[in-house]
Amino acid sequence: MINEKIKNIIIESRDIAAEKKLQASFLLHYENSHLMRIGNNSVSLSTSEELFRLDIVVTIGSKQGSHTQLGDISSIDQILRSLEIAEEKAKVANDKDYTPIEDIVDEEVKEESQYDSDFEKLSPSFKAQAYAEIFNQVGDKYNYSGSWSSGYTEQFIATTNNRNTAYHKGTDQLFSIVLKHPEKHWEITSSQTGWRKDDFSVESVIKQLKEYVEYYENLQPVKIEPNKYTVVLGPQAIAEVIEMAIYTGFWGRIYEEKQGWTSNNKFGDKILGENISICDDPANDNTFKFKFDLSGQSRIKRMLVENGIFKGLMYDPSTAAKFNKQKTGHNIRSSSISVKCGDGEECPLEAVKSLGDVLYIPALHYINLPNISKGIFTGSSRFNALYVKDGKVVGPIYSSRITDTFQNVFGDVAKISKADISVNLSNTYGRRAPVASSVPKYMVCRGVKITDSADSF
Amino acid sequence: MNVDTALKNSIKKNINDLMDSSADYVDVRYLLNDDSESIMLYNGNLESNDTTFESGLGVRVLYKGTWGFAATSNLNSIENCFQQAFHNAKTAASLVKVPLSMGKKEPHISNFKSPVKIDPFTVPLSEKLAFLNKIDEQLKEEWILQRIVRADFQKKISLFLNSEGTEVERELYNVFASINIMALDNEGQMQNRTHDLFTTGNGTRGWEMLIDPDLFSGNIERIKSELKELTKADSLEYGKRTVILLPTQAWLQVHETIGHPLELDRILGYELSYAGGSFVDLDSFGKLQYGSKKLNVSAYGSIENSPGSFGYDDEGSPERDYMLIKDGILVNALTSRAMINEANQKAGKQIFKESGGAARATAFYRAPIDRMTNVNILPGSDGTLEDIIAGTEDGIIVDYPNSWSIGSNREHFHFGCEIAWEVKKGKITRVLKNPTYQGHTIEFYNSLSAVGDRSTWQVGQVDNCGKGEPNQVMQLGHGVPVVKFDNVITGERK
Ligand SMILES: [Zn+2]
Numbered sequence: 001m002i003n004e005k006i007k008n009i010i011i012e013s014r015d016i017a018a019e020k021k022l023q024a025s026f027l028l029h030y031e032n033s034h035l036m037r038i039g040n041n042s043v044s045l046s047t048s049e050e051l052f053r054l055d056i057v058v059t060i061g062s063k064q065g066s067h068t069q070l071g072d073i074s075s076i077d078q079i080l081r082s083l084e085i086a087e088e089k090a091k092v093a094n095d096k097d098y099t100p101i102e103d104i105v106d107e108e109v110k111e112e113s114q115y116d117s118d119f120e121k122l123s124p125s126f127k128a129q130a131y132a133e134i135f136n137q138v139g140d141k142y143n144y145s146g147s148w149s150s151g152y153t154e155q156f157i158a159t160t161n162n163r164n165t166a167y168h169k170g171t172d173q174l175f176s177i178v179l180k181h182p183e184k185h186w187e188i189t190s191s192q193t194g195w196r197k198d199d200f201s202v203e204s205v206i207k208q209l210k211e212y213v214e215y216y217e218n219l220q221p222v223k224i225e226p227n228k229y230t231v232v233l234g235p236q237a238i239a240e241v242i243e244m245a246i247y248t249g250f251w252g253r254i255y256e257e258k259q260g261w262t263s264n265n266k267f268g269d270k271i272l273g274e275n276i277s278i279c280d281d282p283a284n285d286n287t288f289k290f291k292f293d294l295s296g297q298s299r300i301k302r303m304l305v306e307n308g309i310f311k312g313l314m315y316d317p318s319t320a321a322k323f324n325k326q327k328t329g330h331n332i333r334s335s336s337i338s339v340k341c342g343d344g345e346e347c348p349l350e351a352v353k354s355l356g357d358v359l360y361i362p363a364l365h366y367i368n369l370p371n372i373s374k375g376i377f378t379g380s381s382r383f384n385a386l387y388v389k390d391g392k393v394v395g396p397i398y399s400s401r402i403t404d405t406f407q408n409v410f411g412d413v414a415k416i417s418k419a420d421i422s423v424n425l426s427n428t429y430g431r432r433a434p435v436a437s438s439v440p441k442y443m444v445c446r447g448v449k450i451t452d453s454a455d456s457f
Numbered sequence: 458m459n460v461d462t463a464l465k466n467s468i469k470k471n472i473n474d475l476m477d478s479s480a481d482y483v484d485v486r487y488l489l490n491d492d493s494e495s496i497m498l499y500n501g502n503l504e505s506n507d508t509t510f511e512s513g514l515g516v517r518v519l520y521k522g523t524w525g526f527a528a529t530s531n532l533n534s535i536e537n538c539f540q541q542a543f544h545n546a547k548t549a550a551s552l553v554k555v556p557l558s559m560g561k562k563e564p565h566i567s568n569f570k571s572p573v574k575i576d577p578f579t580v581p582l583s584e585k586l587a588f589l590n591k592i593d594e595q596l597k598e599e600w601i602l603q604r605i606v607r608a609d610f611q612k613k614i615s616l617f618l619n620s621e622g623t624e625v626e627r628e629l630y631n632v633f634a635s636i637n638i639m640a641l642d643n644e645g646q647m648q649n650r651t652h653d654l655f656t657t658g659n660g661t662r663g664w665e666m667l668i669d670p671d672l673f674s675g676n677i678e679r680i681k682s683e684l685k686e687l688t689k690a691d692s693l694e695y696g697k698r699t700v701i702l703l704p705t706q707a708w709l710q711v712h713e714t715i716g717h718p719l720e721l722d723r724i725l726g727y728e729l730s731y732a733g734g735s736f737v738d739l740d741s742f743g744k745l746q747y748g749s750k751k752l753n754v755s756a757y758g759s760i761e762n763s764p765g766s767f768g769y770d771d772e773g774s775p776e777r778d779y780m781l782i783k784d785g786i787l788v789n790a791l792t793s794r795a796m797i798n799e800a801n802q803k804a805g806k807q808i809f810k811e812s813g814g815a816a817r818a819t820a821f822y823r824a825p826i827d828r829m830t831n832v833n834i835l836p837g838s839d840g841t842l843e844d845i846i847a848g849t850e851d852g853i854i855v856d857y858p859n860s861w862s863i864g865s866n867r868e869h870f871h872f873g874c875e876i877a878w879e880v881k882k883g884k885i886t887r888v889l890k891n892p893t894y895q896g897h898t899i900e901f902y903n904s905l906s907a908v909g910d911r912s913t914w915q916v917g918q919v920d921n922c923g924k925g926e927p928n929q930v931m932q933l934g935h936g937v938p939v940v941k942f943d944n945v946i947t948g949e950r951k
Contacts, residue, residue, distance in 0.1 A: 035927050036549070038730070039555075039725070039729075040725065040799075041555065042523060042557075043550075043552045044524065044557070045523075045525075045824055046523070046524070046525050047525075047526035047527065048541055049527070051822060065507075066508075067509070071511075071512065072531045089506050089507075093586070096502040128549060129551075129552075132552050146729075147730050180726065180729060187734075189730075257647075259647045264645060322502070365864070366861075366862045366864075369860050370860040370873030371646070371860075371873065373647050378860070378871050380864050380869070382865045399864050399868065401869070403871065429923065429929075429930055451871075451949070452871070454868050456866065457866075
């Protein structure tokens with residue numbers, strides 16, 4: 001962990017850099033991660049890591065260089081060596097055609113609001129026992145796989161521009177399980193996320209799997225022909241499609257460079273349906289909250305779309321400097337995207353009782369963007385996808401592809417659930433960086449294009 | 458390689474101690490250096506000027522049929538790391554229905570070094586920037602709105618040791634680079650053209666590869682003129698037609714719909730909770746008509762110069778050259794030691810004779826999983842690109858992926874590309890923008906109607922294949938020729 005001794009080593013290094021009149025920022029990242037993988041009803045891997053990564057950025061006028069060192073922080077000499085590498089790179093660098101905005105920690109901050117000291121109890125044996133209980137309760141004639149990632153991260157930032165430091169400590173977990181029928185090959189899934197140990201409940205996993213097993217065991221699969229459908233998107237699908245829409249529509253750089261689907265719009269234009277509001281809200285407890293970004297800037301709530309109207313963009317420091325805008329606290333790995341709820345019933349089946357034939361697609365696999373300018377995305381259904389008629393489940397659907405635009409899918413939303421849910425969007429490439437969005441449990445979208453379907457799940 | 462003798466002895470002692478404590482098997486990957494450098498010019502601004510240095514040790518312990526893994530960058534207390542890995546395996550062993558087994562292998566002492574003339578980490582940054590700045594200068598035009606020139610260098614020096622007594626020293630080098638330019642078309646949409654550094658399969662893979670104009674900078678004028686044409690082009694209309702994939706598109710098609718579905722851990726269901734499964738099952742080998750008779754696919758392919766050529770995998774097995782698909786029939790998979798044992802046991806017969814040498818780990822803090830090495834379509838007998846165009850009645854040639862979305866069992870796919878050329882009655886008639894095509898894997902490969910000769914074949918370098926939990930990014934290669942498929946759905950329905 002990042003103890004006082006390590007913090008002091010960083011602060012001392014910063015002071016040495018400041019004395020040398022260097023402009024430097026130090027970001028120390030610590031993780032203590034555990035991941036258990038399940039394959040073929042067994043634990044296939046139980047892995048743990050404890051790693052420190054120190055990023056140093058040196059700015060000389062409009063030149064910059066950076067260096068990352070992975071390794072323990074035990075002496076100041078190691079850090080000064082990394083500083084030297086970054087400095088050498090900055091000296092040789094090209095001049096930029098803009099002046100970079102200097103990193104500065106806005107205020108002294110210590111953030112520990114999403115840290116659970118009970119988290120250590122989420123041990124490998126606790127995880128193995130929970131999986132065993134699920135296999136027993138739901139039935140071990142099925143094939144199970146899954147993963148359960150949990151971890152503890154700390155970040156510590158200091159820059160030569162003032163004496164403030166910013167510190168963040170948090171815990172996070174993501175549980176998932178996939179149940180597959182060994183002969184019929186259908187798959188259902190359940191996942192849970194949160195920062196508390198008690199955010200995981202084995203009972204609710206078992207309940208959800210059993211509910212879907214009922215549908216898949218007893219109802220005939222349905223192949224969907226390409227056409228326009230009313231589609232009920234579930235939380236994972238909403239979170240991932242919105243994440244893509246934000247990346248390509250609300251990042252300052254993409255917008256300024258006219259690459260995105262909002263690039264021909266200006267603030268005040270209606271770009272989505274009037275019941276759609278999206279913001280980045282670092283105070284939303286459904287997300288992993290960060291009060292400051294990696295440049296040290298304090299983060300505050302920022303509206304992106306309000307009642308369908310284009311309201312705001314997100315600028316990282318280099319884009320802000322290049323295009324002469326204010327930076328907005330978006331030099332980040334973890335945003336807090338929050339989508340506003342509506343007044344729809346608790347249960348999505350209840351919500352579509354009067355809507356005739358609808359497809360319930362809770363998650364989309366492998367979403368990508370064939371045309372960013374037009375806002376086109378594509379992805380296919382996988383787990384837990386159902387064909388529903390007048391609020392009754394007709395059967396599970398075979399893998400079906402949606403290829404449509406953000407503007408169309410979120411342009412005519414008939415109903416939005418009143419309840420929200422946290423969807424974990426973290427990956428574990430590189431360093432641990434928990435990300436979650438807060439989204440409605442469902443959205444009923446009219447006229448969504450299904451463009452292909454398979455004859456299998 | 459300069460491995461501290463005391464450290465090496467300490468690693469061996471810890472391996473022996475765990476074996477004495479009744480571990481089934483232990484292996485260790487010690488990365489002395491895992492260095493990477495990333496340089497990116499974005500409209501001439503040096504937006505990435507970064508190095509990352511990593512070093513440490515990862516321990517994997519098999520105990521009662523399950524893996525425990527732990528890693529540390531603190532080489533003063535490696536014993537804790539061994540104990541942590543063992544502890545992880547022991548707690549995991551409480552839930553084992555299908556025990557994993559590594560089988561037995563004779564020990565060997567081996568080494569491998571990527572063929573390199575100039576270690577890119579010895580080239581001064583100023584020289585690297587001068588080279589990339591010159592390329593950026595050549596890209597500048599009023600109508601080109603974005604210019605992105607990047608180069609990434611990697612060097613990994615590693616020692617592998619296992620409880621069977623095998624020792625492998627490796628020194629791997631990679632150079633990846635790309636040029637990407639963008640311009641607005643006549644409808645206000647951003648169009649892209651990209652060129653990636655590729656290899657011919659031969660030669661060396663150091664700094665010298667990047668400065669070879671045939672492989673990299675010599676493509677600047679071509680992509681500029683193609684981008685210019687895209688800004689005036691019509692969009693591809695929806696319809697069924699022949700599709701000719703250039704190698705710089707074909708490699709991703711192969712990657713997503715042959716490579717990934719043939720990873721044996723994926724076939725056995727170990728990737729379901731993240732990457733997905735495979736439509737291939739153990740009954741498919743020796744039987745499944747994966748594609749037409751023209752489809753011949755190899756693993757590794759004895760390619761001298763590729764990110765997927767690494768000598769020995771992260772279990773110490775030699776990388777092997779073998780066929781995955783022969784005359785259209787599926788015959789083998791991408792395999793590692795434990796996975797072939799499990800598959801053979803499950804199938805009740807020996808489908809897989811030995812490990813394909815495809816167990817790979819991206820860093821010292823990740824455990825190896827089944828990965829692609831080089832997955833290659835062998836050159837065919839249908840001549841040059843010009844010959845293939847001449848034999849096409851109504852189709853498009855497509856190049857360079859800008860979008861790829863694949864079904865969870867790799868049974869269907871949708872690709873978007875940067876550019877298409879319309880082909881009518883054996884001739885290229887015009888450029889078309891926003892091309893997409895989609896299909897179902899088996900039907901698609903069975904419509905393979907022409908495979909280009911050696912003149913059309915090149916190796917695509919992949920630096921960002923993602924898989925596994927915890928996630929791992931891997932580098933690999935695809936040697937592919939020009940390939941032609943009939944009756945493919947192209948464009949989007951209105
Ligand atoms: Zn891949």
